Amino acid sequence: MSLYGTMRTGVSGMNAQANRLSTVADNIANANTTGYKKASTQFSSLILPSTGGAYNSGGVTTDVRYSISQQGPFTYTTSATDLAINGQGFFIVTGADGIEYLTRAGAFTVMDDGSMVNSAGFKLMGYQYSSTADPTIVVNGFDGLSEINLSSGSLSATGSTGGALDSNLPSNEPVGYTKTTSLVAYDSQGNTRLLDFIYTKTADNTWTLDVQYNGASIIDPGVQTLNFDADGKLTSPMSIATVAQTINGANFAALNITIGGSTQLNAEFNVSNGKINGNAASEVVGYEISSDGVVSLKYDNGKLEPKYRIAMANVQSPDNLKPLPGNVYAQSNDSGVIVMGYAGNGGYGSILSGALEDSNVDIAEELTSMIEAQRNYTANSKVFQTGSELMDVLVNLKR
Known part of the structure; x- marks a missing residue:
């Protein structure tokens, strides 16, 4: 056995434990770092061939590995743009x-x-x-x-393009009966445009429908005739259209409005479904x-x-x-x-919105590793110290 080899083995052991202590230090320092994945030190022995009955001490080498696939716990926040991944990816x-x-x-x-x-x-x-x-x-x-x-989302307005209006027209009303209801639509600049829908009974199972804006008809191609069957179900038309207009420099698009759910039954006038898409100018107040x-x-x-x-x-x-x-x-x-x-x-x-993935470092585990590294480093230093003392004995033999 070589005394120099013994000392080199002790040095390799001290270096290996110093590497381990370095990963422990990194892990503890990043214990509160969002998304941090802990590092660990893996040891591998270095063995030299023995000859003539003499043992050649080798040493130890280290390899650093990362627990990237190990998910950390979650902390929930009040910010929608704080994101965590629950699972892989x-x-x-x-x-x-x-x-x-x-x-x-x-x-x-x-x-x-x-x-x-x-x-x-x-x-x-x-x-x-x-x-x-x-x-x-x-x-x-x-x-x-x-x-x-x-x-690009500081302010937004969307012009209307279509909608739906399903109403019940009272079948027991006399010819000439008229009923008006209204819906709000939007032009390209987000201005509101109030549309009046005017129903007029012209005969049994027959009504007319006109759509007016500011008192002028805008239905295309003209006032529509609504036809109902004996059960009070609408047979034609299933939708109506308005003409496109330019109002104060804004485009008020043609609207396609479905009315297929309308009925003519012995009940009061009632709107079961009335809506038009689009929206007025609105500011961004958050994110989802x-x-x-x-x-x-x-x-x-x-x-x-x-x-x-x-x-x-x-x-x-x-x-x-x-x-x-x-x-x-x-x-x-x-x-x-x-x-x-x-x-x-x-x-x-x-993806979890309003959450953050914490570090996957276990402080108790890291402190335990720190103590082990310290003890092992000390033990390896003793090997080096003993080899050095034996070298002194060998040198002093000539005195």
């Missing part, structure tokens, strides 16, 4: 370098330019929302992603993010307008992702390729 963010990264740190804030930025300065990425179809996902890449930006990642603007009139769909990503071996500063991860050779998807489907977790 990562948010996709971009840094100042323009490169996309993965993260579980979802403490996002809407900045003055409309971007959603987390506490490390990374911007959230997603797809433009479509009500007709999900965006096409490039499964193994980030193509098609765009920065989620909510700056659904469990499947749809980001919507919330206006002061209660309307929600979907704007983006948050994209998610995953890899085959999350624990082998490459950790980078800012609590983000990059693909490595051992992690597998990045696969894109949406929250709530394809094995991806759901």
